[in-house]
Amino acid sequence: MVRMNRAHTEIAASAYRTLATFRDAVVRYDRASLQHIQAADLTSQQYALLVHVAGHLTGTPSVGELAESMLLGHNSVVELSQRAERNGLLQRAVDPARGNRTLLILTAEGARRVDEVTRALVLQLGQERTDVRASLSRWEATLRSQAVQAAFLNPQGPAALVPDYALRPAAARHQALTWTLLQHHLHALSPYHHVPMTASGEYRYPPFKRYWQGGPDHAQLLWVNQRPAGFVLLRQGRDATRFALSELSVVPAWQGRGLGRSLARDLLGARRGTWTVDFHRENGGARRFWERVLDDLHLEVTSVIPVRLPLGGGERWQFTVPPSG
Structure with missing residues (x-):
């Protein structure tokens, strides 16, 4: 051999x-x-x-x-x-x-x-245009990442792209911060949802309030180097066996380093049960992202449902994360 x-x-x-x-x-x-x-x-x-x-x-x-x-x-x-x-x-x-x-x-x-x-x-x-735009944005974010720049400017062996991070529940004092991060996220998605801004320069997101009412639906913030690096909007059934990931976002400075993929794997691994994830149907980058995440965890989509998202039409993928062991 x-x-x-x-x-x-x-x-x-x-x-x-x-x-x-x-x-x-x-x-x-x-x-x-x-x-x-x-x-x-x-x-x-x-x-x-x-x-x-x-x-x-x-x-x-x-x-x-x-x-x-x-x-x-x-x-x-x-x-x-x-x-x-x-x-x-x-x-x-x-x-x-x-x-x-x-x-x-x-x-x-x-x-x-x-x-x-x-x-x-x-x-x-x-x-095809959407795929080119999304993949170019991801490549540019990769080039801006510290690890890749270090590999170009001062090569010292393979660069570890995924930084150390922490995902913590967002407290009430973080509501304004989360709203700001959400607005940046919705702006990045504007090629897909085609929804105009309000007169105040913001995108409407009616479900946002539900994540701050003390129920099972909640927001979590992603932190890298003690600074906000993204957020998650998560809905949870009262029996803690059904979960819906409404939004997952990583700020551009930390994109292209495997952070979102690692975060998604951690979220799914920590909550076993039936999951749904939503994304705009024209967003080929989001589709490929979830295909890779599910492939990493050896999971399969059980149903694809057309849905109306807060900003336009989309798809809802359902899959099951089995109990560990």
């Missing part, structure tokens, strides 16, 4: 998983985009050319200007624009002010085709 010695990278494996997720999301978006571009009988470079011409401030960019903005050689743009002209997408004209410049002008057919593709990309690739 061959013995395999696995080398460890100085940058933590969780950071590479985040990077891989981001790159995969970009590739999926590009592939899905290419299908719509080809359906309009265009190549990806032709579509890029039409986008640049359509978006130019004057509407008549020169070949040289597009070569610079598209990061292509001058001759490449000449050939690309000539093919587009033969296909009736562009018109090439000599600049009357400078005879040595060729201007590119969108034709009616070119305008129709670029509109057709762009409209399809906007209307039909919402989930």
Whole structure:
């Protein structure tokens, strides 16, 4: 039997998983985009050319200007624009002010085709855009994390991304702090819920009061280095066998370090019974987060229920955490 010695990278494996997720999301978006571009009988470079011409401030960019903005050689743009002209997408004209410049002008057919593709990309690739945005945000948070920065700037072996943390019940004096953290959380989710702010610059969250009434529903605060790093809004049945996790949030400074995942595992492990978790159905990042958490604990979703969340439509996953032992 061959013995395999696995080398460890100085940058933590969780950071590479985040990077891989981001790159995969970009590739999926590009592939899905290419299908719509080809359906309009265009190549990806032709579509890029039409986008640049359509978006130019004057509407008549020169070949040289597009070569610079598209990061292509001058001759490449000449050939690309000539093919587009033969296909009736562009018109090439000599600049009357400078005879040595060729201007590119969108034709009616070119305008129709670029509109057709762009409209399809906007209307039909919402989930792909959401995944790219969410994975990029997570990758940026990873890059801001102290452990990953240390691995880049002063490598001294593998970095441990999950910091020491404490999760404690929120006291009455923490209600304002929890509300502030909730507002930041809801703002981060705004691409999914599309709910406008109030005149005071806040998002409404009607269920918030129930977590401060002394019943089984309660808020907990996440602390790292004696500073607030996130919060949990947890609902609990009176028999302590049914639990609903309404919100789980980690502030951006501590995202991308495995903290949320570790926190979720601890929450589920400490309360055995039937659980539900809610998230917006367009939030692909939240979906993958809970898939990983449940996979870590070898749990399976028993039902998926469409629900109306405080800010828009969502999904409710139900699963059971069995008794220990």
